[in-house]
Amino acid sequence: MKFLCFISFSLLLFTTISLSSTNFQTTKYFDAVKYWCGKPYIPKNYLFKNVKQLKLSINQCSKEERFDPKKQIKTNYTATFPSETPPTIKFPQTCEPVPLVPDLSDGYTAMFRNQPYLSTDLIGSLIVTLTNTISTISVKALLHDETEILVKTKIKNEGTSIELPFSLAKIKSNLEAHEVKILFYNEDILVHITYAKLYLLPIGPKTVKIDRLYGGILTSTNEKIFPVGPYVDIGGWLEKGNIQTNLQILKDQNFNIITPDPPYPNISFIHQMFQAADAIGGIYIQFSFRHDYVDIQKVINQVIQFKNYSSLLTWYIADEPDGEKWTNSSAVFEAYEAIKSVDPYxxxxxxxxxxxxxxxYADATDILGTDVYPVGVSMSNCTEYSDVCGCDDCIGSVSLDIPKRTQQYVKDLTLIGRESNLKWMALQAFYDQNSWWERAPTPQEIRVMWYISIIYGYKSLMLWRFPFFLDQSVIDQIIDLSKVIKDLSNYILFIPQLSISHIVVSPANDIFVGIWMAKNQPNFLLIVVNGNDNHSVNFKITIKDLICFDLLHGVGKIDNEKNIEVIIKDGVFEGNLAIYSVGTFIFKKDLINRAHMSCYDT
Incomplete structure (x- = not known):
């Protein structure tokens, strides 16, 4: 939910200060029922005057939406209004409109890695993820004309994604996607069929690919990056002064991507922006259609004009279309199909x-982003008639709201067979006392949200928005973290993340852990976050895969402290983290104990 307008930030701040210095208050009414995330919504500090219309609207919403029968129904809600309205209003029984997600995958997910493939590519690979209990499965893939591109291949279900290479020789290149049928067998019994789009394109001027195995995105120069950068206010900052100088400022702050936030002043400015990014190199543009995605012809025209720039990374269809449109924004799907028809590269x-x-919305995008803004929100502002308070279904916790949102996304995406969808996170780097966010994040909160997002599988971190109206200490923290991610991405984007089923953490409610390791890699990465905002935590992490080792050594770093020697013994790592602290540790396998290496490699 983005209501912030930096152009008028100084005016808003002045208004806030002026009002707080007097006792003058005016009752503000909202004249129409609006909805956000399918729930009745009124902006902060407003009241609803037409209670009869509100009740009718809530009832109508209840009739139109599909509800989860297990969801607890809210009853006997009482709200207090000013004296000119009835003192108490009892609303009819309502509940949050939670759409039901059908289970279409049966525990089988299949998507293609590093596509679009080009006509010069020889090998493709299918990424298969199994979440059911069957131990051994065979997989086969066919084109629409029944041409077999992956012979029946047996795989073992170990709870991780499995890569199956195949030849592209039998596939004809064209600009449209091939619909590939993927069949799963238990012994010789067909147990599931799913479909995935495969792009094998003629050689194009610029191509950007997605790694659906480890995450990350391959730029037009074939460099795999972890995109980090802000949404940028165009009129309030980017178009002022020299565009190339401004972009260089952002690159110098360790950002490698920006999302310019429309409206754009003119077409000439957009070309200058791309030309400047091309000249600088290493900073990429996520081109946003923002509010224009409903104008399909305008979308097509813009794609044609800008698709050949080296600095173009992605097309950004829409920002929070599910807010007002909930789950029914057909314009998003139309825009997606239009973009892919003109530029599948x-x-x-x-x-x-x-x-x-x-x-x-999983099939209306190649990369699914979300934004979780939990800092400074108060659930006490939520009511039956205004049930979204800046962060949908949040509790106002920097350490719990991101996992909560992510777990729901992963659960629902898995049900429809889209578990391998790349996920990007937009983090809160603002405050707006005139809306829901009473204060800005602290440096510690930025750090916790940053690393928890990485642990929960997000492969890009964006920030709403630049220029940052934050304390310098918070800005410095963002810049420092953006620099650190470049080093950590050598592990995060090239080594599989260990499943949580292989890790035992104590205390589980406070400590968040991510581990990136592989059998053929000499080093592995461990990230530990203390999400407790009250006290330091003594933690114990048991890594099951390392029980066979007697000892591993590593150099770790906790926050901004000096490097410290750390040891894992018998697969167990113990330590202490202060409030909202993060430890990053790179461990080297103990080559002295070679006799034990076979235990891990088998």
């Missing part, structure tokens, strides 16, 4: 705002 992205909408 670049991925399409969008950002969602609501907890239960991911499955409904």
């Amino acid at each position: 670049h991925p399409v992205t969008l950002t969602l705002n609501c907890k239960y909408s991911s499955a409904f």
Whole structure:
């Protein structure tokens, strides 16, 4: 939910200060029922005057939406209004409109890695993820004309994604995607069929690919990056002064991507922006259609004009379309199809705002983003008639709201067979006392949200928005973290992340852990976050895969402290983290104990 307008920030701040210095208050009414994430919504500090219309609207919403029968129904809600309205209003029984996601995958997910493929490519690979209990499965893939591109191949279900290479020789290149049928067998019994789009394109001027195995995105120069950067205010900053100088400022702050936030002043400015990014190199543009995605012809015209720039990374269809449109924004799907028909060489992205909408937009994007803004929000502002308070279904916790949103997204995406969808996170780097966010994040909160997002599988971190109206200490923290991610991405984007089923953490409620390791890699990465905002935590992490080792050594770093020697013994790592602290540790396998290496390699 983005209501912030930096152009008028000084005016808003002045108004806030002026009002707070007097006792003058005016009752503000909202004249029409609006909805956000499918729930009745009124902006902060407003009241609803037409209670009869409100009740009718809530009832109508209840009739139109599909509800989860297990969801607890809210009853006997009482709200207090000013004296000119009845003192108490009892609303009819209502409940949050949670759309039901059908289970279409049966525990089988299949998507293609590092596509679009080009006509010069020889090998492709299918990424298969199994979440059911069958131990051994065979997989086969066919084109629409029944041409077999992957012979029946037996794989073992180990709870991780499996890569199956195949030849592209039998596939004809064209600009349209091939619909590939993927069949799963238990012994010789067909147990599931799913479909995936495969792009094998003629050689194009610029191509950007998605790694659906480890995450990350391959730029037009074939460099795999972890995109980090802000949404940028165009009129308030980017178009002022020299565009190339401004972009260089952002690159010098360790950002490698920006999302310019429309409206754009003119077409000439857009070309200058891309030309400047091309000249600088290493900073990429996520081109946003923002509010224009409903104008399909305008979308097509812009794609044609800008698709050949080296600095173009992705097409950004829409920002929070699920807010007002909930799960019914057909314009998003139309825009996606239009973009892919004109330019299948670049991925399409969008950002969602609501907890239960991911499955409904999964096929309208190549990369699924979300934004979780929990700092400074108060759930006491939520009521039956204003049930979204800046962060959908949040509790106002920097350490719990991101996992909560992510777990719901992963659950719903898995049900429809889209578990391998790349996920990007937009983090809160603002405050707006005139809306829901009473204060800005602290440096510690930025750090916790940053690393928890990485641990929960997000492969890009965006920030709303630049220029940052934050304390310098917070800005410095963002810049420092953006620099650190370049080093950590050598592990995060090239080594599989260990499943949580292989890790035992104590205390589980406070400590968040991510481990990136592989049998053929000499080093592995461990990230530990203390999400407790009250006290330091003594933690114990048991890594099951390392029980066979007697000892591993590593050099770790906790926050901004000096490097310290750390040891894992018998697969157990123990330590202490202060409030909202993060430890990053790179461990080297103990080559002295070679006799034990076979234990891990088998």
